[in-house]
Amino acid sequence: MKKQLVVIGNGMVGHHFAEQLMSSAAATEYELRIFAEEPCRAYDRVHLSEYFDHPSKTHLQLGDEDFYSKHQIQLHLAEPVTKIDRDVKKVISNSGEYVYDILVFATGSYPFVPPIPGNDQPHCLVYRTLEDLDAIQASADGAAHGVVVGGGLLGLEAAHALKKLGLESHVVEFAPRLMPVQLDTEAGTLLRRKIEDLDVGVHTSKATEQIIEGQDKRLRMCFNDGSYLETDLIVFSAGIRPQDKLAAEAGLTIGQRGGILVDSHCCSSDPHIYAIGECAVWNHQQFGLVAPGYTMARAALAHILDDRSTQFSGADMSTKLKLLGVDVGSIGDAHGTSPGALNYRYADELTGVYRKLVVSEDGKHLLGAILIGDNSFYDTLLQYALNGIELPSSPEMLILPSSTGEAVSLSSSALPTEATICSCHNVTKGNICEAIDQGAISLADIKSTTKAATGCGGCAAMAKSILDSELEKRGVHVDKSLCEHFHFTRQELFHVVKVEEIKTFDALIERHGKGGGCEICKPAVASILASVWNEHIHEPAHVALQDTNDTFMANMQKNGTYSVVPRIPGGEITPAMLISIGEVGKKYNLYTKITGGQRIDLFGATLDELPKIWEELIAAGFETGHAYGKSLRTVKSCIGDTWCRYGVQDSMSMAIRLENRYKGLRSPHKVKMAVSGCTRECAEAQSKDIGVIATEKGWNLFVCGNGGMKPRHADLFATDLDDETLIRYIDRVLMFYVYTADRLQRTSVWMESLDGGLEYLRQVVIEDRLGLAKELESRMQHVVNTYQCEWKSALQDPTKRKRFRSYVNADEPRRARIEMIEERGQMIPARQIAEEEYS
Amino acid sequence: MNSLAKTIPEWLEVCHLDDLVMGSGVAVLVKGKAVAIFAIGSNDFKLYAISHKDPFSNADVLAHGIVCEGNGVWTVASPIYKQHFRLDTGECLEDPTVTVNTWPIRLRGNLVEINTSDEVS
CATH class of the missing domain: 3.50.50.60 (FAD/NAD(P)-binding domain)
Structure with missing residues (x-):
């Protein structure tokens, strides 16, 4: 029988404990049961105030949606434990009694x-x-x-x-x-x-x-x-006080100023009971930060699993944060209470900057520091303090403004292997080096293998600089060439195309590449040319570059037939147009399905049928939906204040406006958008590259979300925008993405790969730090102005239309050669199993 | 089998030069078989004929894949599951046990002809 492990509390530390247990080899030996006082599962309390930016309880939620169900954890929400019977090892709640072999308190604290x-x-x-x-x-x-x-x-x-x-x-x-x-x-x-x-x-x-x-x-x-x-x-x-009432009632030893007394294994006075996080007291100290709580969780788990390697031995209480937009940092002995401690101070009252160093008597070691107004100094100072690295002979250099305006940074090679880089997940420089030895070559690799920079994210810059210097040390040259034909990244090629005004693939490969091109560089260059010059993709110079889907402006399916998706902006469609789609589908015997993007997909068309189908669709008033392109797909929308009792803005009109503006924009990967008419978020805008949610005062803009294999919530980018500012920001974000992203890189990965991430993107888009805003907007306006329905222009041009022949020497309808069967009243490709039966 | 057909070259006209797309492929039907014809290079172009049927998906699609060059070897990438087939030999780069049919091809005047005399059907 599995051992019964009960955790009281589902805050950040309790959740971390559960995650650590489930990722350990012993996960299957335990049945984990968690009691929570609050009605919702663990969430990020550090970023609590973001709740007012987008009041959805799931936004702050920790871990994957299905974390608890996937691991068969019994999660008792809104069910506080009322009593503990240590003699029979039972916890008692309002709904029942549960035995435990091991009990863990993660009850946190309450506000004083x-x-x-x-x-x-x-x-x-x-x-x-x-x-x-x-x-x-x-x-x-x-x-x-x-x-x-x-x-x-x-x-x-x-x-x-x-x-x-x-x-x-x-x-x-x-x-x-x-x-x-x-x-x-x-x-x-x-x-x-x-x-x-x-x-x-x-x-x-x-x-x-x-x-x-x-x-x-x-x-x-x-x-x-x-x-x-x-x-x-x-x-x-x-201030906060340890939530220790239940433990005290159960007779556990409590500290003088409250808190469950624990040893360095986070074990309480009862060897079967542990306490971690803010409810625990170690060495007369309560730890009100999340990183020490996580360390306690790991120490307790190690002890439970009989691994004596990890112990809790106090924690660094240094903090860096932005309070009301003001950078504040405090490291170690900030008050200089250590015997003999000396200070260095720099103050600039004009711009509101203050920095103080507390150094040891001999001036060789950093004991503490205070920063106001600029936290870019924090990482380096923290490393000096934590790792006891000897200070340079003039320590004041570390806090004086440099002529370049940038903080002096400690070269990452000076850090010892055991230096902690990410204190949220306890990742050392050594761990990062190991990951590099095992093949990690990007910050994204480091994040996924070591979890560094995935907690508060404060160490991302430090992790990146270690990565860069270690790769260099190993002589690893990270080859970012697009393919063997171009020794450039997509971003570099984009730049070349723009600056040298190159308009064809042949000209580009002749000047800057070699060989004949391939399925990687041809579509990538075609996309760049389309983003910059926006010529029809069937112009003779471009026609051989396209993926099949782009060539025939339809989506090839598994049996070689194509599917057709007309644009239905915002999902709004008149009954008459709906009937026209139905009539086309019926005439050509197409399988029809409503897509996730609020439009209609017609499957099973052959190459020769495509122009005929589009002639009819265009006559009925439809345009191409670009479902085949790396471009804007749909702008999903709820009905908004047009009909909805709760809508606060006209989300329909905004969605249609956005879809009509950005349709046809060729981008490094597909782009999806959505507009919701109120915070109920029926359009699921937070799962889109560009998400817009109505507020009483305007629109909140979210960026860089996606669904798919690795879903990612979009980040709140700007709030309460008026219509015009909203569109200006979207223009800039999208064009900056088109300018700088790698081939087939979705916006989320792109944003995470930018040094400085979301904040940097804000600086570029909102504060115009690169002075690019005007150019980005006018480039977008060019794309908008030169928009053409690719299908309409293809049909008007006999040479383009000639391409849509199944066989250039025969009129035989190709469909006769394709095996189809009927299912639920529609035609679908014959299944594999059917083929075997007939063969 | 007709042994005579194997020895006598049988050049069949399949399409006009204007039907080809430079740097890419088109499909033709020859004796009920679907053949993909590629024209590679611009002024001094070279013609290739391989089976239009993709052996991995059993769909007639190869003429509509992207033409690729790697170390001087020209291939077409199947638009379905992206395997590469050599235009000269029909060999699949990802799985050398798979080879698609190829045919001799030539240009006579403005007419494209392929030779089906080796056809074992």
């Missing part, structure tokens, strides 16, 4: 609410769970003003969330400065100024004595200095 009289009235809230956020959102309805009690990390996050809800936000802090744990006075003052510049009120050295009914607003906070502040809602974010 200071004992202020009046703190329990309506509109006094906390900031910890999705349910808390729902409550804050409900309270913000009809409110104009919100206060966060607590000026620490979480408090500032909460203030950010209130701002996102459109409230005038204020922060009230007991200490004389913001983030007193991580920052010194100077940094705290600077941070305060930057945050006040963002219209967030900051009130320090304020102790709230009581909360009473307000006169102008809902509530009034009375401070001990006699002053007061009126507000409509209060969010307490004044």
Whole structure:
């Protein structure tokens, strides 16, 4: 019988524990049962405030949708454990009793609410769970003003969330400065100024004595200095406390200031019970960050599986984050409390930059650091501090602005093998080198083999630089040639075509390639030429370059026949046009099916039938749907405020506008889009390359999602855009993709391969960092202006039409040679099994 | 078998030069068989004739694949499952145990002819 492993808590750390167990060799020896107090499965609490950007509970969800079912984990949601009977090794919930062999506490923590009289009235809230956020959102309805009690990390996050809800936000802090744990006075003052510049009120050295009914607003906070502040809602974010009540009741040893006492295996005072994450206390310390929680999960699991190699021995509490858009970083002994510690400081009050180094007495080692305003210094400093790397003779160089404006970075070859690069997944430089030895050559490879840079993502740049230097050290030249005929990447060829105004494949291969071309370079170059010059794909110079599908502007199916997909923009179609499609399908005996992209696919046409079918479709008002091309497929849409009770914008008109704008754009791979008329997201825009979701104020733009083999949620790119800005941003994103992506690279992989990822894309598209925006827009406008329905122009030109002959020397209808059978009233290709029976 | 047919060259006119697509293929029907004809090169082009039927999918499609060059060898990539077939020998690069039929081909004036005398049918 399998051993019973019970975990209480399904937060980030509890989830990580489950993931680690399931990926271990011993996974099959355990039956895992998880109890969760919250009604939804594990989600990313670190990015909680994003919930207000797109309020779907699944957006923040951790792991794959089917993770728990796939591994047959018994997940009891909204079912808190009420009691533990250690004598018989049972946990008891409202629904039953369950035996355990091993029990793991991952109950996390609860928000500390200071004992202020009046703190329990309506509109006094906390900031910890999705349910808390729902409550804050409900309270913000009809409110104009919100206060966060607590000026620490979480408090500032909460203030950010209130701002996102459109409230005038204020922060009230007991200490004389913001983030007193991580920052010194100077940094705290600077941070305060930057945050006040963002219209967030900051009130320090304020102790709230009581909360009473307000006169102008809902509530009034009375401070001990006699002053007061009126507000409509209060969010307490004044620290966290370990959730240890159940453990205490079960008689486990609890730390002096709360928390389940654990050893370096995360084992509690009962050898069958472990505690990991924020509910645990190790060496009198609680760890309120996710990375140490993950390390604890791994240490506990190692011990359970009888592997003594991993232990928990404390954790680095350095943090780097963007608070309300302001870079803040704190490393190690930021306050310089170590004996003999010395400081280096750099301050620029004009631009709001502050950097401090805390070094050892001999000046050789970095003990701690504080950064405000620019976190690009963080990674290097952290490596110095964590790995005890000897500092250069002038350590101030590490924080002084350089003439190039870039942070001095530690060469990755200077890092020791055991240096931790990714603390979320405990990946060392050595692990990355191993992955490279086993064949990893890209950051994407490193991510998938080591999981580095897949947690908070903060180490991506460091991982990339290790990859580059290690590859160089090994003499590995990463050949990015398109194929043997062109020693260029797609991006380079694109550039060459544009700059030298090359218009044909023959000219390009003559000048910059060799040989005769192949099935890799021909369609890739054809696509580049189409993106840049947008000539008809059947022009004589291009005709031999195309894939079969592009050549015949239809999709070849397994038996050599083609399918035909007319464009139905936004999925909107009149009954008359629907009838025309039906009539064509009936006349040519085509198998018809509704596609996932809200249009209709007609299967089984032969080459000679294609022009006849299109003549009729075009007469009925249809255009080609480009289902055969690496180009825009469909813009899926919900009905929006045209009919829907919940719609807040006209998603139909926007979808049709987008589809008509970008139809015909040839791109490195297919592009899909969708527009939803409200946050219910019926058009599934977040699974598309370009997703647009209506808000009360305009449109939220999501980019770089996809379905398929490796589904990926799109990332929120910009919010509340008006129609014209939306289209301008999409123009730029798409054209930048067309300019720079590799062949057959979907937008998601492309974005992840950009150094700087999403943030870089924002800089290029929104802030126009490369000064490319105008060019990208005008290039797109050229494509829009030169659009032609490829089928319409092919039919008008006798030489192009000549191509659509099954046999150039015979009129025999090719269909006679193709074996078809009937199924559910339609014709389909004869199945393999049928062939065998007849042969 | 007709042994005479094997020895006497039998050149059959299959199409006109204008029917060909330079750098790509077209299909013709010869005695009920589907043949793919390719014209490679521009001014000084060379003609090839191989079976139009793709042995992996059993569909008549090879004339409509992309023509590829690798180390001087010309092939066509099947549009269905992308195997490459040599235009000169019919050999499949991915699976040398598979070979498709080839025919001698020539241009007489503006007429394209193939020789079916080796045909074992």
